[in-house]
Amino acid sequence: MYSIQYHVVWCVKYRHKVLTGDIDVRLRELLHQIATDNGFTISEMETDCDHIHLLIDCTPQHSIPTMIKALKGVSARLLFKEYPVLKKKLWGGHLWNPSYFVATVSENTGEQIRQYIQNQKGGEK
Template sequence: MYSIQYHIVWCVKYCHKVLLGDVDTRLKEILNQLATDNDFTISEIESDCDHVHLMIDCSPQHSIPSIIKALKGVSARLLFKEFPQLKKKLWGGNLWNPSYFVATVSEHTEA
């Protein structure tokens, strides 16, 4: 039995505020579908114009780099395809900043 949770955050390249309206809605749909396809769960998802926060639950077999690669890579490809106007703001073909933040989340806290 296991309970592995991670808080993950990544930013849009150059901090452009492009995660609005339909782009934001579609991003969340894509990320949830990718989680389902890859056998992990996104328990919380929030975005704020230029960055994404996720809380994920996964098995010990999942590695953070592979999860991040799947989420960022596929979401960028699909969003560029479905919203070609993004390429005008984000020249160079990159939607996401290459770095990310990750922290483990514990259900247990000390008093």
């Protein structure tokens, strides 16, 4: 059995503050569904208007770029379809900045990362 965890962060293109209200709620639903469809789990998630933090649990068979591509690509396509206002705010048809941050999480740091993610919305930066 494996317990591999990653702390992942990525930003909205141009750091536009669009992850609010219904869009934020729907993004969370979509990301959980995408993770389930791809055989991994998001154990923590928090947004702060222009970026998102995830704690992902997966197996060694999951590659980081493949998971990120699925999460960012599918969520962007569906959010643009469901919320046309996003296309007006984010010209060029890109919801997410192409880069992302990822760090491995150990048993010793897992709880610290989990609390850090939970404190993102309107809290620490």
